[in-house]
Amino acid sequence: GAGVSQSPRYKVAKRGQDVALRCDPISGHVSPFWYQQALGQGPEFLTYFQNEAQLDKSGLPSDRFFAERPEGSVSTLKIQRTQQEDSAVYLCASRKPGQGFTTDTQYFGPGTRLTVL
Amino acid sequence: QKEVEQNSGPLSVPEGAIASLNCTYSDRGSQSFFWYRQYSGKSPELIMSIYSNGDKEDGRFTAQLNKASQYVSLLIRDSQPSDSATYLCAVGRNQAGTALIFGKGTTLSVSS
Numbered sequence: 001g002a003g004v005s006q007s008p009r010y011k012v013a014k015r016g017q018d019v020a021l022r023c024d025p026i027s028g029h030v031s032p033f034w035y036q037q038a039l040g041q042g043p044e045f046l047t048y049f050q051n052e053a054q055l056d057k058s059g060l061p062s063d064r065f066f067a068e069r070p071e072g073s074v075s076t077l078k079i080q081r082t083q084q085e086d087s088a089v090y091l092c093a094s095r096k097p098g099q100g101f102t103t104d105t106q107y108f109g110p111g112t113r114l115t116v117l
Numbered sequence: 118q119k120e121v122e123q124n125s126g127p128l129s130v131p132e133g134a135i136a137s138l139n140c141t142y143s144d145r146g147s148q149s150f151f152w153y154r155q156y157s158g159k160s161p162e163l164i165m166s167i168y169s170n171g172d173k174e175d176g177r178f179t180a181q182l183n184k185a186s187q188y189v190s191l192l193i194r195d196s197q198p199s200d201s202a203t204y205l206c207a208v209g210r211n212q213a214g215t216a217l218i219f220g221k222g223t224t225l226s227v228s229s
Contacts, residue, residue, distance in 0.1 A: 033216060042121075042205050042219030043161065056215060091160055095214070101168055104149040104209040106217055108160040 002026075004109030006092050012115045013082045021077045021112045023092030032075040033106060034067060035091040043091055049075060082116045089113050120144060121208050123220035132229045136193040138204050140220055143187070146211030150182055152191045153205040155222065161205055165191065196227045 005024045013019050025032045031050050035043035036059075045059040049069045060066070064082075069075040079086055093106035122141045130136045138152075149168055153161035165180040167173045167189065173180045179192040189208075193200055203222040210216060 031214065035219075040221070042207075042221050043217075044219070045216035048216060050214070059216070089160075099213065101149040101209060101213045102166075104213060104215075104217065105151065105163060105166050107163065108153075111160045 004032075004092055004094050004107060006090075006109040006112050008112060009110060010113050010115075012117065014117055015083060016081050017116075018078065018080045019082055019114065021079075021090050021114070023075045023077070023109060024073065025075070025092070025094030026107060028097070029094035029107075030097045031095050032069065033093045033095070034075070034077050035093065036061075037089045037091055037111070039088075046077070046090075079114075082114075084116050087114055087116045120218045121206055121220040123204075123206050123223050125221055126224040127226050128223055129226045129228065130196050132196060132198060132227055134196050134227075136196045136200065136225055136227070138191040138193075138206075138223050138225065140189045140191075140206030140208075141187055142189070142206075142208045142218075144208070144211060144218075145184075145187065147208045148211060148213070149209030150180070150189045151207040151209075151217065152178075152180060152189075153207060153219075155203045155205055157202075164204075193225075196225075198227050198229045201225055201227050 033048040034046040037043045047057040064080045089111040092109045152165045167180040181190045206220040207217040
């Protein structure tokens with residue numbers, strides 16, 4: 001596709017429910033990144049992959065959050081037993097492959113707005 | 118101390134004026150710097166990237182970087198009402214290919 005795609009665009013969950021958010025990065029890009037953006041804040045890093053490997057998950061706020069990329073393309077962020085504080089926009093971004101800081105540029109998808117009631 | 122600091126604003130400028138947005142960062146090893154624009158309810162959109170000290174111009178936008186002062190800015194010339202948005206400063210970590218650290222964003226309002 002032309003850009004990063006995410007689904008669903010909106011998700012309403014009852015507290016305690018499990019949710020799965022999907023990201024399909026730009027074709028040819030190797031690194032889907034996940035960010036959480038609370039209202040009025042900048043995006044905050046959660047985790048990222050390079051190919052199938054999850055290289056950094058230091059931003060995941062609790063063990064209820066985990067991410068997968070089993071087939072090296074689509075990535076899924078899963079949140080178990082959702083809490084109200086999980087309500088946020090979850091953004092996926094991807095970057096071009098290559099070396100050096102000029103490949104740090106990340107392109108964002110439209111996001112998934114999660115509301116936990 | 119937050120790693121990337123921005124004044125949250127709002128910054129209000131009249132149409133046609135120059136808007137100046139500022140950002141400071143704490144990690145001296147940072148090598149890549151970005152400005153993203155985010156309209157309400159939308160995702161961040163890349164405007165500019167800068168890697169070397171000095172100025173980088175792209176149309177009405179100029180990014181300025183001063184690594185010694187750990188300071189990066191964005192100037193928007195001939196501001197238009199359509200420029201009204203939140204501008205996010207993002208800084209790459211000192212290892213290439215890893216996460217970006219974002220500021221909270223500065224809200225810009227351009228009045229016609």
